Structure formats: C-alpha cells, structure tokens
Amino acid sequence: MERVILHIDANSFYASVECLYRPQERRYPLSVCGDPEQRHGIVLASNALAKLRGVKTGMAVWQAKQTCPGLVVVPPDYQLYLHFSKMLREIYEQYSDRVENFGLDECWADVSNPGFSIEDGRRCANEIRNRVKTELGITVSVGVSNNKIFAKLGSDYKKPDAVTVIPPDHFQDMIWKLPASDLLYVGPKTTKKLRDCNILTIGDLARAYTPMLEYKLGKNGLMLQAFANGWDRAPVMPTTAEAAIKSVGNSTTTPFDIKTLEEARCVYYMLAESVGARMRENGFRGRCISISIRTADLYTYSCQKTIDVPTNITSEIAEVACRLFAERYQRYFPLRSVGLSCTSLSMAQAPMQLDMFDNHAKREKLEAVDSAIDGIRRRFGNQVIQRGIVLAEPAIARINPKDEHTIHPVAFFAG
Amino acid sequence: MYCDEMRPNENKVYVSVIAHHRLDGEIVPLRFKAEDGPAQHIVRVLEWCPSHSLKAGGQGMRYTCVLDNGNTIYLFHDRKLWFHEK
Numbered sequence: 001m002e003r004v005i006l007h008i009d010a011n012s013f014y015a016s017v018e019c020l021y022r023p024q025e026r027r028y029p030l031s032v033c034g035d036p037e038q039r040h041g042i043v044l045a046s047n048a049l050a051k052l053r054g055v056k057t058g059m060a061v062w063q064a065k066q067t068c069p070g071l072v073v074v075p076p077d078y079q080l081y082l083h084f085s086k087m088l089r090e091i092y093e094q095y096s097d098r099v100e101n102f103g104l105d106e107c108w109a110d111v112s113n114p115g116f117s118i119e120d121g122r123r124c125a126n127e128i129r130n131r132v133k134t135e136l137g138i139t140v141s142v143g144v145s146n147n148k149i150f151a152k153l154g155s156d157y158k159k160p161d162a163v164t165v166i167p168p169d170h171f172q173d174m175i176w177k178l179p180a181s182d183l184l185y186v187g188p189k190t191t192k193k194l195r196d197c198n199i200l201t202i203g204d205l206a207r208a209y210t211p212m213l214e215y216k217l218g219k220n221g222l223m224l225q226a227f228a229n230g231w232d233r234a235p236v237m238p239t240t241a242e243a244a245i246k247s248v249g250n251s252t253t254t255p256f257d258i259k260t261l262e263e264a265r266c267v268y269y270m271l272a273e274s275v276g277a278r279m280r281e282n283g284f285r286g287r288c289i290s291i292s293i294r295t296a297d298l299y300t301y302s303c304q305k306t307i308d309v310p311t312n313i314t315s316e317i318a319e320v321a322c323r324l325f326a327e328r329y330q331r332y333f334p335l336r337s338v339g340l341s342c343t344s345l346s347m348a349q350a351p352m353q354l355d356m357f358d359n360h361a362k363r364e365k366l367e368a369v370d371s372a373i374d375g376i377r378r379r380f381g382n383q384v385i386q387r388g389i390v391l392a393e394p395a396i397a398r399i400n401p402k403d404e405h406t407i408h409p410v411a412f413f414a415g
Numbered sequence: 416m417y418c419d420e421m422r423p424n425e426n427k428v429y430v431s432v433i434a435h436h437r438l439d440g441e442i443v444p445l446r447f448k449a450e451d452g453p454a455q456h457i458v459r460v461l462e463w464c465p466s467h468s469l470k471a472g473g474q475g476m477r478y479t480c481v482l483d484n485g486n487t488i489y490l491f492h493d494r495k496l497w498f499h500e501k
Contacts, residue, residue, distance in 0.1 A: 021422045023472040079420075083494060084474075087465075137467025137474050 002168070004121035005236060006109045007143040007151035008128060010088060011160035013105035014045035016138040017084050018074050029053055030072040033061045039253050039336070044076055048160070084136060091131055095124055098236045106155075108148050110236035118144060118165060125163040133161065147232040150175070152184050171230055176203025183227055185220070193217060202228045245282060249290075249341025250274045250401040257296055257334035264329075264338065265322050266393045271340040272318035273387070274401035277374055279342060283349065285310035286342030289320045293329050294337040302339075303328055309355065310346050313366045314373075317342065420496055427471035428452075430490075432497045444478055444490055447497065456483040457490075466491075471500040 010016065019026035029050035034040025041061040053068040065071050085104040092099045098110040111124050125142040132140045139161035143154020146168040153175055154164040166174055175182075180202055181191040193216055199205050205213075206228035213221030226232060250271045258264050268291070279286060290304035305324050311317060321340050329335075354360060376385050382400045390397045421429060430447040437443060443463075448454040459481040466477035468491055475493030482488065490499050 020467060020469075020474060021472045022424070023426060023470060024424055135465040135467070135474075137469065 001112060001114055002117065003110065003112045003146045004116055004118055004124075005145060005148055005151045006111060006121060006125050006128070007102075007148065007155040008088075008092060008107050008109065008125075008140050009142075009152075009155040009159075010084075010105040010132075011139045011141055012045050012047055012051070013084075013138070014076060014081055015047040015050075017081055018077075019047050020137045021080070022074070025072045025074070028070065028072045029055065029068050030074060031055055031061075031064055032076050033064070033073050035075060036061050038255050084138070087136055088132065088140075091128060091135070095128060098238045100236045100238065106152075108151060108236045118146065118167060122163055122165050125165075129161065129163060145171070145230075147230055148234055148236065149184055149227045149232045150230055153178070153182060156182065168230065172203070172206075176201060176206060176228075178202050180205050180228075183224065185227070186224060190217065190220070190224070245284070245345065247341050247343040247345065248275050248278050248282070248284065248286065249339060250278075251292065251337055251339025252399055252401050253294075253337040254335075254399075255395045257336060258338065259334045261326060261330060263393060263396070264325055264335070265318075266390055266396050267338050268321040268325065268340060269314075269318045269387055269389050270396055270399060271338070271401055272314050272321060273390075275340055275342055276312055276314035276317050276370060277377070279312040279345070280348070280370060280374060283347055284342075284345040285312045285348050285352075286317075287311075287344040287346070288342065289317060289324070290341050290343065291321050291324050291329075292339040292341075293325075293332060293335050295332050296334045296336050298336070299332075301329065301332065304343075306344065309358065310344070310352065312342075312348060312370075313363065314370055315366060316363075418496075420494055422472060424472055426501045427468075427473065427498050428501050429496060429498045432490075442476075442492065444480065444492075444497070447490065447499075457481070458483050461487070468498075468500055471498060473498060 014032040015030060018032055019030060029047065031046040031050050032044045034042055034044060043055060043057055043059045043064050045057060046055045050068055050071060055064045055068050055071065061073060081104060089099060089107060092107055092109045096109040096111045100108045102108065111121060121144040125144050129140055129142055132138060141155045141159045141161065142163045143151040143157065143166065144163065145151045145154055145166040150166040150171060154166045157164040178201060180186050180194050180199055183202055194205065197212065197216060199208055205225055208225060210222065210225060213225055252271065254267055258267060287310045288304055288306045290302055292300060292302035294300045303324060305320055307320060373385055386397055428449050430449050432444050433446040434442050434444045443460055444457055446454055446456050457480045461479040461481060463476055463478045467474040473491055473493045475491045478490040480488055480490050488499050490497060
C-alpha cells in the first residue's frame with residue numbers, strides 16, 4: 001500500500017491569528033513580538049506585508065521597526081494560539097487517526113488507505129485547506145508525498161494557502177534542485193559543512209559519496225542522504241494529547257542580567273517551583289537534574305547531576321540546581337537566561353528503594369508542604385504564595401514560568 | 416464589563432446570551448442583549464457552523480439567527496464569549 005502523508009503548516013500562525021482578531025490593524029505590516037521590557041523583545045511572527053518589507057522572525061523589535069517603519073507590534077496571546085492549534089488538530093483528525101504534532105502550527109497526517117493514491121491525497125489536502133480557511137479564518141499550506149520529509153518540503157515549497165504534491169516516482173525533478181538547507185535538519189552549521197564539501201543542493205546531497213558524508217557529519221550524514229533520496233520510512237506517530245513525557249523543564253530569560261549567586265538562586269527556586277509542580281501534576285519523580293545557562297554574549301552551557309533518590313520536591317530540586325550552579329557556572333556571570341529540567345522520570349506511585357540513613361519523615365513533610373502549596377495556587381493563583389527567597393528579587397518573583405514560559409517544541413525523533 | 420479573552424473593536428458587539436443547552440450538547444441561543452442595548456429575541460436559528468468573522472475579527476460557532484424584527488444576523492460563540500458584527 002502506497003503511503004500518503006500530508007504535512008500541514010499554518011502560515012505565519014501567530015500573526016494570522018492576530019490579524020484575524022484585529023480587523024483594523026490587519027491592513028498594515030504587523031508582527032507578534034515578545035515584550036522588550038522583559039527582554040523577550042524579538043519578532044515571533046509577521047504577516048505577509050511585514051515580511052514583504054524585510055521583517056524576519058527572530059529580529060529584535062527595534063531592528064524590525066527600523067527595517068519597516070510603521071510596523072504594528074502586538075504582544076503574543078498564547079492561550080488563543082493554543083486554542084487555534086487545538087481546533088486545527090480537530091479538523092485534521094477528521095481525516096486521519098494518525099496525526100503527529102510538530103510544534104503548535106505544524107502537523108503530519110497519514111491519510112493512507114487501501115486504494116488511496118497520491119492524487120486522492122491532493123484532493124484531501126485541498127479539502128483541509130479550504131475548511132481551515134472558512135472555519136478558522138487562517139490559511140495553511142500542505143505538502144503531500146509518501147514520506148514525512150518530502151511532505152514537509154512540499155508544505156514549504158509554496159506558501160501561503162497552497163497544496164504541493166511531491167510525486168514519489170519523479171520527485172528528483174522537483175526537489176533535487178532546491179538548496180540543501182531546505183531539508184529538515186539541515187541548519188546553518190550543517191549547511192556550512194555541506195558547502196565545504198561542495199554540496200549545495202538536495203540533489204548533490206543525494207548523490208554524494210556516502211563514506212565522505214559519514215566522515216564529515218557522522219551518522220547524521222547518512223540520515224540526511226537518506227532523506228534526500230526519499231528513503232524516509234518514519235511512521236507518523238499518532239501523538240495523543242498526552243505524549244510520553246520524558247523530561248520536565250523550564251527556562252526563562254530574566255528581566256535583568258543575573259550577576260550574583262543570590263540572584264541565580266532566586267531564579268532557580270522559581271524554576272524549581274514550576275518544574276516540581278508540573279512533575280507532581282503529572283505524577284512523576286525525576287532522578288537527573290540538569291541546568292542550563294545562557295551568558296550575556298549568548299553562549300550556552302549545560303550540565304546535569306543524577307541524585308540517589310528520585311524526587312519531585314521543589315526545595316530538593318532547587319538545592320541540587322543551586323549547588324550544581326555554584327560549582328560550575330559562577331564564572332560565567334552575567335547571565336541572560338537560565339533553565340532547569342528533570343529527566344530519568346519514574347512514576348511517583350512506583351515503589352522506591354529507601355535509604356537507611358535518609359530522613360524520610362522530613363521528606364514526607366516537604367511533600368505535604370508542596371502539595372498544600374499546589375492546592376493553594378490552583379485555587380487562588382501563582383502569586384498568592386511564594387518562597388521568601390524569591391521575594392528578594394521582586395522582578396523575578398513576578399515571573400510565572402509554569403503558565404507563561406512553557407513552550408511547545410517537539411523534536412522530529414520524539415517518541 | 417471586560418475579561419481577558421475580549422478583543423473589542425468598533426465592529427464587534429459583545430452580548431450576553433440566554434441559550435438552550437440541548438440534550439445532545441448543542442447550544443442554541445434564544446435571546447441576547449448588548450451591554451447598552453435592548454434585549455433581542457431570536458425567532459429562528461437557520462444554521463450553525465464553525466466560521467470566522469473578518470469584519471468583527473474573531474472565530475467560533477456562527478449562528479445565523481432571524482430576529483423578531485425580521486433582521487437576520489450572525490451571532491458568534493467564540494470560546495466563552497458571544498458577539499455579533501455591527
């Protein structure tokens with residue numbers, strides 16, 4: 001049975017939703033941007049008019065305004081985008097039970113059925129495109145092919161509001177002339193490495209001498225060559241609403257540069273509150289605690305530590321993170337952003353090997369405290385109860401990482 | 416009255432609604448009232464389907480309603496809010 005896979009990408013998702021909700025502003029160049037005062041001041045998405053005038057995703061707000069005078073800058077409304085993302089998925093699920101999210105605005109859908117050809121896929125894609133346009137008021141571009149990689153290439157091929165079919169039997173004419181950087185997983189660094197080997201297009205990559213690719217790029221080289229030849233057999237993983245959680249983490253760009261250990265402690269406690277609360281909410285304990293930092297000159301470092309007893313107690317997570325930080329990263333001040341995550345998760349109800357010399361009575365008390373705090377926050381909000389250490393920095397205390405800083409990245413190899 | 420989900424603009428009128436929540440889970444509006452306007456009775460709902468409003472800016476379940484004054488309007492149910500186009 002021939003596979004028919006769609007990749008559906010909502011065009012300039014955040015900006016399209018904002019334009020839909022802002023009839024007065026949609027005729028001007030518009031960008032959805034983070035808050036410069038919170039130092040999240042970059043362009044997250046722009047409408048077609050803004051793109052036309054050179055505004056690019058990731059630009060600083062001031063840069064975007066300079067590039068495009070008269071640019072309308074609006075703040076993001078993640079709750080609204082999540083709502084739209086859910087509605088998009090509901091539409092896709094009417095066509096297939098195998099729908100895999102790739103971020104908020106992209107999905108793969110496997111619509112293969114016995115007797116269902118790639119042309120039927122095109123019809124299906126057009127129907128989805130029209131429905132999204134009339135029901136939700138935003139546009140999508142759809143790629144249709146027999147594998148996920150080409151389907152994604154197809155959705156990027158023609159935008160907005162378009163369907164592109166990459167026929168499995170003669171895809172070479174269509175995509176081998178495209179630059180290698182169009183391929184999924186070929187970022188700026190890989191592009192440079194490929195260019196060094198005189199590999200400029202996807203076709204060059206497909207025909208390259210395999211041992212040389214492996215030598216230059218390791219096993220990723222083999223993978224990319226397989227992608228370029230359409231040998232991708234990865235199934236569309238039906239991601240149910242609760243995908244298998246492998247780690248729980250949060251990071252935040254702080255409103256000001258972190259320059260002292262006290263400030264760093266304060267942020268780690270705040271992040272640990274969020275990570276701990278989310279682990280408890282989902283019934284997990286974690287054994288491996290990792291911290292990451294980004295310095296003011298944008299270098300990123302990370303390290304991790306495995307602890308003896310899995311935990312979801314906020315103060316334990318925070319203490320491990322702070323100790324790790326104090327040992328490793330003090331020399332990197334000032335810091336722009338810090339992150340904290342827990343991996344090696346196990347179920348909270350699972351039996352646990354106890355340590356004879358550990359103070360279990362104290363841990364049980366801490367767990368009770370955490371669950372009481374969670375209850376209070378659930379009823380009255382995040383700011384109602386806070387740790388004393390966080391109050392030392394009021395600007396940091398105002399951040400609510402659990403609700404505001406949870407992002408939705410999904411890796412291609414997730415699952 | 417204002418809530419976080421509201422995106423007011425000059426073409427959009429938020430209204431309070433009295434509706435029939437049917438056994439099958441469908442919601443059918445019966446009457447609505449803008450904050451500073453009179454109550455409007457809906458004589459008939461001709462159809463409802465998910466749609467968007469380019470004029471008022473928004474998206475949701477769109478009810479095509481015939482009012483007792485003979486006019487037909489689109490009433491939108493966007494998440495927890497109701498609005499119609501001006």
